[in-house]
Ligand SMILES: NC(=O)C1=CN([C@@H]2O[C@H](COP(=O)(O)OP(=O)(O)OC[C@H]3O[C@@H](n4cnc5c(N)ncnc54)[C@H](OP(=O)(O)O)[C@@H]3O)[C@@H](O)[C@H]2O)C=CC1
């Protein structure tokens with residue numbers, strides 16, 4: 316069933332969520348309202364998605380909504396906005412996408428420990444059909460109230476809240492690691508003498524094909540590497556260089572830094 320939505324902070328992530336939920340008819344333009352402090356942003360969102368927008372809190376739009384989407388940055392005044400929502404006397408489920416900020420921090424700011432809060436770390440691949448969002452609910456929030464809306468912008472994994480920061484650094488920042496790998500690989504192709512176009516096309520084909528191999532065979536990557544590395548051959552020569560490099564540790568340290576930064580953002584805000 317279509318949900319009416321009141322979103323605060325109409326930035327990149329909220330736009331991606333709105334675009335997908337409108338496309339999948341989990342929301343409708345007539346019952347979507349976005350508040351953003353930037354005049355350019357509200358104009359752009361209204362013109363592009365034919366939704367209603369404002370630069371300030373709209374009590375009536377909040378009253379008319381089924382769900383509230385909190386989409387500002389951890390560094391923004393999410394606490395002041397939460398307080399305003401609590402003071403409105405409405406008890407509409409809040410779905411917060413604010414990285415690092417806990418359910419307890421939100422209910423403290425709202426001023427009601429029983430306020431229904433859903434903390435989600437949304438995937439950034441909303442337009443692709445891939446990507447999983449991590450979701451944690453407090454005892455007052457009901458999965459059936461949010462499930463359809465959340466699934467309109469990706470797959471959903473209901474997890475304990477203590478895993479949300481890990482999920483953020485590993486799964487949600489996840490495409491970034493792949494983009495970096497793609498960049499490193501395509502540059503290697505160009506370095507080897509291929510054109511940029513050839514290098515890009517081949518890397519994309521291999522990325523998708525290798526992912527499919529892992530999925531359809533269910534084999535461990537070591538088994539697949541064994542198939543590709545003939546004795547004394549090409550693949551094993553490359554493997555030796557990779558093993559001697561800090562490739563694996565570099566990726567792992569990047570993920571750990573992203574997880575650490577998520578937790579820091581919540582504590583700093
Ligand atoms: N981008 C991503 O890939 C992901 C982001 N997230 C989370 O989503 C949230 C938003 O990130 P993102 O979309 O990238 O950020 P953006 O900067 O694109 O969006 C935030 C928007 O909120 C506006 N804003 C700031 N303060 C207020 C306020 N008090 N009232 C209304 N609007 C306000 C900002 O305006 P102005 O710019 O003028 O300050 C901006 O338009 C963050 O909490 C982030 O952790 C989660 C997963 C992935």
Ligand SMILES: O=C(O)[C@@H]1CCC=N1
Nearest residue numbers: 414439483484487488
């Ligand atoms: O970089 C960020 O802060 C957001 C949260 C996780 C991925 N992107």
